[in-house]
Amino acid sequence: xxxxxxxxxxxxxxxxxxxxxxxxxxxxxxxxxxxxxxxxxxxxxxxxxxxxxxxxxxxxxxxxxxxxxxxxxxxxxxxxxxxxxxxxxxxxxxxxxxxxxxxxxxxxxxxxxxxxxxxxxxxxxxxxxxxxxxxxxxxxxxxxxxxxxxxxxxxxxxxxxxxxxxxxxxxxxxxxxxxxxxxxxxxxxxxxxxxxxxxxxxxxxxxxxxxxxxxxxxxxxxxxxxxxxxxxxxxxxxxxxxxxxxxxxxxxxxxxxxxxxxxxxxxxxxxxxxxxxxxxxxxxxxxxxxxxxxxxxxxxxxxxxxxxxxxxxxxxxxxxxxxxxxxxxxxxxxxxxxxxxxxxxxxxxxxxxxxxxxxxxxxxxxxxxxxxxxxxxxxxxxxxxxxxxxxxxxxxxxxxxxxxxxxxxxxxxxxxxxxxxxxxxxxxxxxxxxxxxxxxxxxxxxxxxxxxxxxxxxxxxxxxxxxxxxxxxxxxxxxxxxxxxxxxxxxxxxxxxxxxxxxxxxxxxxxxxxxxxxxxxxxxxxxxxxxxxxxxxxxxxxxxxxxxxxxxxxxxxxxxxxxxxxxxxxxxxxxxxxxxxxxxxxxxxxxxxxxxxxxxxxxxxxxxxxxxxxxxxxxxxxxxxxxxxxxxxxxxxxxxxxxxxxxxxxxxxxxxxxxxxxxxxxxxxxxxxxxxxxxxxxxxxxxxxxxxxxxxxxxxxxxxxxxxxxxxxxxxxxxxxxxxxxxxxxxxxxxxxxxxxxxxxxxxxxxxxxxxxxxxxxxxxxxxxxxxxxxxxxxxxxxxxxxxxxxxxxxxxxxxxxxxxxxxxxxxxxxxxxxxxxxxxxxxxxxxxxxxxxxxxxxxxxxxxxxxxxxx
Numbered sequence: 001x002x003x004x005x006x007x008x009x010x011x012x013x014x015x016x017x018x019x020x021x022x023x024x025x026x027x028x029x030x031x032x033x034x035x036x037x038x039x040x041x042x043x044x045x046x047x048x049x050x051x052x053x054x055x056x057x058x059x060x061x062x063x064x065x066x067x068x069x070x071x072x073x074x075x076x077x078x079x080x081x082x083x084x085x086x087x088x089x090x091x092x093x094x095x096x097x098x099x100x101x102x103x104x105x106x107x108x109x110x111x112x113x114x115x116x117x118x119x120x121x122x123x124x125x126x127x128x129x130x131x132x133x134x135x136x137x138x139x140x141x142x143x144x145x146x147x148x149x150x151x152x153x154x155x156x157x158x159x160x161x162x163x164x165x166x167x168x169x170x171x172x173x174x175x176x177x178x179x180x181x182x183x184x185x186x187x188x189x190x191x192x193x194x195x196x197x198x199x200x201x202x203x204x205x206x207x208x209x210x211x212x213x214x215x216x217x218x219x220x221x222x223x224x225x226x227x228x229x230x231x232x233x234x235x236x237x238x239x240x241x242x243x244x245x246x247x248x249x250x251x252x253x254x255x256x257x258x259x260x261x262x263x264x265x266x267x268x269x270x271x272x273x274x275x276x277x278x279x280x281x282x283x284x285x286x287x288x289x290x291x292x293x294x295x296x297x298x299x300x301x302x303x304x305x306x307x308x309x310x311x312x313x314x315x316x317x318x319x320x321x322x323x324x325x326x327x328x329x330x331x332x333x334x335x336x337x338x339x340x341x342x343x344x345x346x347x348x349x350x351x352x353x354x355x356x357x358x359x360x361x362x363x364x365x366x367x368x369x370x371x372x373x374x375x376x377x378x379x380x381x382x383x384x385x386x387x388x389x390x391x392x393x394x395x396x397x398x399x400x401x402x403x404x405x406x407x408x409x410x411x412x413x414x415x416x417x418x419x420x421x422x423x424x425x426x427x428x429x430x431x432x433x434x435x436x437x438x439x440x441x442x443x444x445x446x447x448x449x450x451x452x453x454x455x456x457x458x459x460x461x462x463x464x465x466x467x468x469x470x471x472x473x474x475x476x477x478x479x480x481x482x483x484x485x486x487x488x489x490x491x492x493x494x495x496x497x498x499x500x501x502x503x504x505x506x507x508x509x510x511x512x513x514x515x516x517x518x519x520x521x522x523x524x525x526x527x528x529x530x531x532x533x534x535x536x537x538x539x540x541x542x543x544x545x546x547x548x549x550x551x552x553x554x555x556x557x558x559x560x561x562x563x564x565x566x567x568x569x570x571x572x573x574x575x576x577x578x579x580x581x582x583x584x585x586x587x588x589x590x591x592x593x594x595x596x597x598x599x600x601x602x603x604x605x606x607x608x609x610x611x612x613x614x615x616x617x618x619x620x621x622x623x624x625x626x627x628x629x630x631x632x633x634x635x636x637x638x639x640x641x642x643x644x645x646x647x648x649x650x651x652x653x654x655x656x657x658x659x660x661x662x663x664x665x666x667x668x669x670x671x672x673x674x675x676x677x678x679x680x681x682x683x684x685x686x687x688x689x690x691x692x693x694x695x696x697x698x699x700x701x702x703x704x705x706x707x708x709x710x711x712x713x714x715x716x717x718x719x720x721x722x723x724x725x726x727x728x729x730x731x732x733x734x735x736x737x738x739x740x741x742x743x744x745x746x747x748x749x750x751x752x753x754x755x756x757x758x759x760x761x762x763x764x765x766x767x768x769x770x771x772x773x774x775x776x777x778x779x780x781x782x783x784x785x786x787x788x789x790x791x792x793x794x795x796x797x798x799x800x801x802x803x804x805x806x807x808x809x810x811x812x813x814x815x816x817x818x819x820x821x822x823x824x825x826x827x828x829x830x831x832x833x834x835x836x837x838x839x840x841x842x843x844x845x846x847x848x849x850x851x852x853x854x855x856x
Contacts, residue, residue, distance in 0.1 A: 037040065047129050050115045054137035088626040112141060113149040119156040123165040131166070135174050142178065147187055153178075153236040154193040161201055172209055176201065180213065183233055195233050202240050210241055215253060222257050224265065231269045235261055239276030244285040250283045255292055262296045267305035272310040274300050278318045288321050294331065301335055310353045313339055317357050320364040325371070333376065340383055355387050359424025360432040377431075381440065384428055388444045390414050392452070415453050422448045422459035430848060434470050438477050449481040454490040461485050461493050465500035468507050475508055479523055482508065483601035486529040494533055495545050509559045527560065527568050534572060543582040550576070550588040557599035564607050565596050577628050578616060587631050603818040610648045618652045623661040629658065634674070636780050642678040650675065650687050657694040662704045669698070669710045673717055681725050688723065794823040 017686040044052065116138060122130045142153060157175050160166060166174070179198050185191045202210060214237065220226070238257060242250050258280055261273040277297065281289040297319075301312040316332065321334055343350050362380050372380075386514045391414030410723055425445060432440040445467070449459050464485065468475045482504065485497050497504075511521045530553070538545035550573075556565055573596070576589040597609050617629035633649050653675065656668045672695065679688050695718070 018546075046118075047126060047133060050118070050122060050134050051137055053111050053115050054134070054141055076191060105827060109146045109149055109252055112145065113152050116149055116152045116156055119153075120159045120163065120165060122671045123160055127166060131170065131174050139178050142182065147190055150182065150185065150187070150190040151193050154182075154190075154197045158197045158200055161204060168204060168206070171201075172205070174212075176205075176209075176213060180217075184227075184230060188229060191229055191233070193380065199236060199240050202237075202244070207244055210244055211253075219257065222261055228266055231261065231264060231266070231642060232272050234650050235269065235272040238273075239279040242276075242280045245283065246287060247284045250280065251292075255282065255284070259292075259296065262300065267303070267308050270300065270303065271305065271311045273308045274308060274315055277315050281319055281322060286322050286324075289319070290324070290327060293319075294323070294327065298331065298335060301339055306347055306349045309339065309343075309347075312352045313350075313354065314357055317361045317364065337379065344383075344386070348413060349385075352413055353389070353418065353419045355420035356423070357385065358384060358420070359427030362424075363427040366431045379429075381432060381499060384421065384424070385444050387417050388448055390417045415455060418448065418451060418453065418456045419459050422451075422456050423463065425460065426463055426470060429467065429470045434472060434474065437471060437474065437681065442477060445478070446481060447825075449484055454492055457485065457488060457490070457493045458468055458496045461488075461496040462499070464497060465504050465507075468504060473511060475511065476521070479508065483523075483529045485527075487532050489536075490509075491537060491540055491542050495538070495548065496540075498545070498548050498552050501552050502558075505555060505559045505805050527564060530556075531568070531572070538576070538580070543585050546582070547584045547588045548591050550585065554592045554595040557596065562596075562600045562602065562605070566600065566602075566609075570596060570609065574612070574616065577632075578620070578622075578625055586628055588630060590632040594632065594639050596637075598639050607648075614649070614652045618656070623659070623664055626656060626661070626664050627667055630664070630671060631655075634671065637674055637678060642680065645678055646684055646687055650678070651690065654690055654694050658697060662707050665698070665702075665704070665707045666710055669714050672714050673721060676721055679723050681723055683726060780809065 003517070115134075118132070119134065119138070122134055138153065142150065145153075157179060161171060162176065179194055179201065182194045183191060183198065185194065198214075205214075218234055218237060221230050224231075234257070238254055238261070242254055245254070258273065258277070258697060261269055262277075264270050264273070274297070277293050284292065295314050297316055300308055301316070302421075303309050303312070313336075316336065320328075320332070340354065343354050352548075362384065365376075365380065396635075421444075425448070428441060429437055437445075445460075448456060451457050451460075460481075464478075464482070468478060471477065485493055488494060505526075508519055508523060534546075534549060537549050540546070553569060556569060570593065573589045573593040575591070577586055580586050580589070585769055593609075597606060600609070613629065613632060617625045617632065619627070620626055630653065633645070633653055636649060637645050651673065653668070656664055659665050659668070672691075676688075679691070681688070681724045695711070695715065698707070699715065702708045704710060760804075
């Protein structure tokens, strides 16, 4: 027996562990009686429910119904240590096993947090009651609340301000004290959240409130006796409030605190305050910046902490425009050069941040007010070149402009430095002048394009479009690098290049001519490079890049000739459509192929492509090909005229109504409204007949229930559609009606019985019958009746022709006359007319001959 148990169920110890896991679930689930006894009255409104949940006595054996969607939340009393709580919050159900009073309180925090999250909604419903009853309760519970509730409160308070749910005065009275009280929370995450909220709130506060409520307490918060967290918050607040006051107030009240924090004993505080000096300088102006801020920056740039030095360097770069020529020559240049050399030789920890700011520094120094000497200019350029090859070594036997490198040190910090150099390429081109690019910067540019690290090459590809714009007419210099990036072994590089590839190709192909010219520059190896890129994308598993590349190919008609597209890229599109297994890729190739056809001006090639589409896709053996044919037809309807689609593809699409695969017929049914909207009468009357025939067959002969259901739905949609009528046809019908009306009116205005008969005969038949003299009254009555009958028939035909009512299909030209007419009204040009006009022999009400005859 023991043997069987071990074989069937495993070891006995494993079964005991499973039973231990399952027992608490069975033990602590509540009975319906308990839930009924502990449920809170559901008639409480949202505010009363929020106040109840935030109250201290709300968790003595209670289960409350969450207002977020009727979900039930249950909490146990703190006196029941061996019980559990089951709650559903925001659609999630959890079972929590509690063994202490601390575990029980977690349920209270969850429900109270939901109240705080819902606070903006309560403010929208009833602002005054929420401020009076709910907000004070939140203030009471926040000082003992957990991290989640604190973060939720910070977000909710900020939302209330941004959406202007209360006035600024009410916000200052109700919410600002809570924000300030929680800035010193013991949890760093919570205090930072409240600090970010306060920094945003400061933008909306009046100056007097900032001075009294924020700036005055800041004096004590910035003292060394306070915590590091408090002093860091003081640095950020000082940088924020400095933008709100005048320069003399900043000099009197803020600058003393700034200098004190710049000399703090903790490097984190010095670094934080250094990054705020930029905003302090903007507030006090150029003169005070020179006297008060610049000395602090010089001292901080020599600080022992690397983070402080890099913060000083960043601030100096951002404040370059605020220094005069003497400061630049005597202080800034020596300081920056000393900083760069020291970092390059002795402090590798700040190489990456320094290289990131180098482009901005050089671009700022290249301004017309700087007047760099030739020696200074060369120094910065050489420093950039050193950074661009940091961690690489030369390979022997290469020329200067094609020097190849391999990675000597794969340290991540060196890769980041070279990546930043690639990012700063456009700024360095401006620094050396685009005219000097080939002699000064091209070798460095080529080196970065062939860097062994993918991240560096990808960064070059991301900014390649900016480089070619700066080069202008000298864009031919970088043709080789463009080909190299297109053929890069990493698809990440190709992906980065594709974002602006149409712009790049158009600019390169015109030789940098912004105005544009019809002559195109030939780029060697461009077509093979694009083909290689497509092959690599196709053989990889990254189909999104393949799809992106195919969609980018739609710009090729603006870049290369239609013959090149026809012989090089159309076979690629057909291959993808017929062999690729990824649906988005197939659709991308179909759309690009349609663009190729759209811009192909050779009629023979167009017809051949259309025939190939019909043969290989529309009439293909695979149902997937036939589905792609319908996708292609949808693209054609979007890109081409309706006449083009009807001429080449309308009838081949209709053939798929009898496809043996139901999915193909379903897709065809979904295309029916588009097919009908493409028709124009009377030119497309035959196509309309064929469309009606297809729909009748589907309605009468379809056996698949899914197709039948879709056909019925689509038929109702077709019933609401009207076919457009060509404007020329409408004009002709209007002219015919006006001519008939004039003739009829002229005939009725003539006096005498003979003249009236003669006028009627002329207006209707175009010929005059010889008058007959007779005294037989019955003959005269018969002749008069016949004449009236002719008038009625002719008038009715003229009016029906003008109203645009369709003639029967059997009498139309341009199509066979033996097709059965459609008994349905779904495909008429105007279904409302048929309802109004009634049967075929009904006389329109708008023209009454009898009334005219009785009153000549």
